[in-house]
Amino acid sequence: MTIAPLTSPPAHAPAQTADRPKKGTWRLVLIAALLIYIFIPIVGLLRFSTRAANGISFQFYRDAFADPSFYSFLGNSLFAGLWTIAITLTLTTFTLYWAYLKARWLLPLMEMLSLLPFVVPAVTLGIGLIQVFTTPPLALTGTPQLLIGAYAIVTLPFAYRAVENSLQGANVLTLTEAAESLGASWWRIFIEIILPCVWSGVISGGLLVFSFVFGEFTLALFLVGSSYQTFPLYIQQLYSYQPQYSVVMSLLSFVATWLAAWLLVVFTRGKN
Amino acid sequence: MSLAIKPTRSFWVRYPWVSTALGLAPMAIGLIAFLVLPILLMVVSSFQTDQGWSLNNYWGTMRGEYLRAFSTTLQISLVTAVLGGVLGTLTAIALAWGTSSPNNGLLTLASVAANWGGVPLAFAMIATVGNSGWVTELLRASGFDLYKQGFTIYGNLGLILTYTYFQWPLMLLLMLPSVQRFRQQWREAAESLGATNGQFWRWVAIPILMPSIIGGMALLFANAFGAQATAFALAGGALNLITIKITFLVKGQTDFNPGLANALAVEMTVVLAIAVIIYQITNQRARRWMR
CATH class of the missing domain: 1.10.3720.10 (MetI-like)
Known part of the structure; x- marks a missing residue:
């Protein structure tokens, strides 16, 4: 995910953001929070499905897709x-x-x-x-x-x-x-x-x-x-x-x- | 006199509405059979019991667990609408006023999250903040036990957390057009x-954006109020929501009572219609600023 370009000032309006140097922080935090909120449950799915006694295993994927x-x-x-x-x-x-x-x-x-x-x-x-x-x-x-x-x-x-x-x-x-x-x-x-x-x-x-x-x-x-x-x-x-x-x-x-x-x-x- | 001249398509020319009606007929038949008729039947049979016409179904919905289900659904929908609404609006502003054009990948992701709810989302949340979910265990390892603090993913708070997953990005997508059309010249x-910055927000930005915000929240409210799949997969019958109650009244063995289900569904439709009318009115107001 490219967060950096989202908070850089727009090319056509440099004057607007020039005198507000600290405005970018809350924006970055909010957008990052949304991304985290979206991805954390996906990580949950990934971890749950690959959990094995000895580390990580893709056995469940093989079995699930082999099921007719x-x-x-x-x-x-x-x-x-x-x-x-x-x-x-x-x-x-x-x-x-x-x-x-x-x-x-x-x-x-x-x-x-x-x-x-x-x-x-x-x-x-x-x-x-x-x-x-x-x-x-x-x-x-x-x-x-x-x-x-x-x-x-x-x-x-x-x-x-x-x-x-x-x-x-x-x-x-x-x-x-x-x-x-x-x-x-x-x-x-x-x-x-x-x-x-x-x-x-x-x-x-x-x-x-x-x-x-x-x-x-x-x-x-x-x-x-x-x-x-x-x-x-x-x-x-x-x-x-x-x-x-x-x-x-x-x-x-x-x-x-x-x-x-x-x-x-x-x-x-x-x-x- | 001129009877000898017989134009080839005289019938269609003379009765233009016939061809218009014929062309629209397939859609009309589909809508009547699969939308109008089911809803009419639902409304009519909500006023019927074994003894004939009566309001007994409605009296039944106004006490005990059904009344509680109504108030729980109302509260959860309001909370997720406001929470998702505020977060979504702020994120839309962060995206639109900070850049020349919002990142396409991020918007695609937001639309996926806004549309992906249901069964898979419920299981993803269980795998994350369930009793042995990875975030729960991570917090437990660092000395904070969510479940000893009374949290459970199968409860109302868990449902609010889960609904926020699609409400937040949905509000972002609903608000983005109005936020983008907010002219920087106004600032x-x-x-x-x-x-000052505070005065700008108090007297300019918030009044202009307010109709869109309220409209978006009304849609979010309706979205949560009518949702069933996520809650059903999350906790089965344990959550006391209207849609869950209806499911068990229609599909269940012990609670089977379609009359009561019809009455609940009619009441739900009234609430949803009010929410959508609020959306329509605010949407019209919002458009005034967007020409």
């Missing part, structure tokens, strides 16, 4: 994640384009969706969904379909932010009118003109959605429980009988989240 | 009028 059930849970999470990405992003991209084109009054309403997770947290949505989907015509409780459907709704805000950002940059209306006057069909306009414009938004949205699904616990517990076990459910159950494996998996989850965030930065930087 | 203006 790990791959089945990981597979379940990957399956749910990829389907959620496909549904959420298709739905968001198409609906946003349509709203831009034909129903601009909808945009502020869709913007409100981004506050949805705060008003309707996973617990609330979970108990609502299990009551809707237990009666026979809609008996989906325990199936991955229900979980994926719920994830598709919960991740709409992530997808919305990302796609809307790139849609704003492109002049959708003009592009559509130009293509239309040349005789292109709506579908062709959407696939060949609009989609390439928002591709970077779709990729960032996909990363956000995936990183959410990969760590989501509450909805999985409520909706599918033991009948379709996802990776976070596995980490939680493992803890009671094989805590070291569970801690190895927790570390893996941190690395995966960090990797997704880093890829996100790379993609958005490439776009600008 | 210069205050100084050229003879304001």
Whole structure:
């Protein structure tokens, strides 16, 4: 971590900081404190998972990754994640384009969706969904379909932010009118003109959605429980009988989240 | 007269709202099935018991352990919102006013920490300040026993410590835009009028940033109030929080009582809605300074 450049004075305003030589200290302390707060628990995971009678051992890593059930849970999470990405992003991209084109009054309403997770947290949505989907015509409780459907709704805000950002940059209306006057069909306009414009938004949205699904616990517990076990459910159950494996998996989850965030930065930087 | 001329797309031209509605239908159906219907059903069945319509579920939530759960959740959410809010705001100021552009790596790390909560975080905290966590043992070796002082990671204080892990960086990310758009000219203006550093903070910086700070804290409050995974993994049923109570009322064998769970969830939704409305109002006020 490079802390030094954070506290050096900005290049364009030297006069401002010149007469305040001691201002940098509390800043440095605060930023260092945040970094320490973030990393100390990670060190805890590392130490717990490598602790052995005679020093350090990576035996738990080997064993945890050799366990075939790990791959089945990981597979379940990957399956749910990829389907959620496909549904959420298709739905968001198409609906946003349509709203831009034909129903601009909808945009502020869709913007409100981004506050949805705060008003309707996973617990609330979970108990609502299990009551809707237990009666026979809609008996989906325990199936991955229900979980994926719920994830598709919960991740709409992530997808919305990302796609809307790139849609704003492109002049959708003009592009559509130009293509239309040349005789292109709506579908062709959407696939060949609009989609390439928002591709970077779709990729960032996909990363956000995936990183959410990969760590989501509450909805999985409520909706599918033991009948379709996802990776976070596995980490939680493992803890009671094989805590070291569970801690190895927790570390893996941190690395995966960090990797997704880093890829996100790379993609958005490439776009600008 | 001109009936012979038959335009090819007459239907779509004559009824433009049909195509608009058709295009929006998939999203609308998804939202109705997976969001509106579940919440409606939750609200309706919260007013129902075996004997028909009644408020019994709500009376049930207003006594004993459920009332205590409500007040514990409220207290913990308030404490972590203020703690995370103050730390996050100060860190945002430290980052934005000290440099030309905040370090990208640090912001990525903050967004990871803000989003990573849940089960893995609970286990990371146990491995760190649990009874045999590495920091606990380090302190014990240097003569300070956290657990003899009454601390436990499985209690309310432990939960506050754990929630701060994501609340602090979340507030940093929420505050950064407003802090970055705070013009340094405002400080210069205050100084050229003879304001001291203290006066600058008291009369300029804090009033301008206050709407964003309150809004951010309202979101942090909602974030902690609705959180379940971290607390559930940390202590199972030992923590007396609303979300934990709801979990056991719906998933548990002995406490099974969905009616009561629905009533608790409706009450929770009301609290969260108030927090989000406060965020919306303050956000609008904050934008006035950001043009």
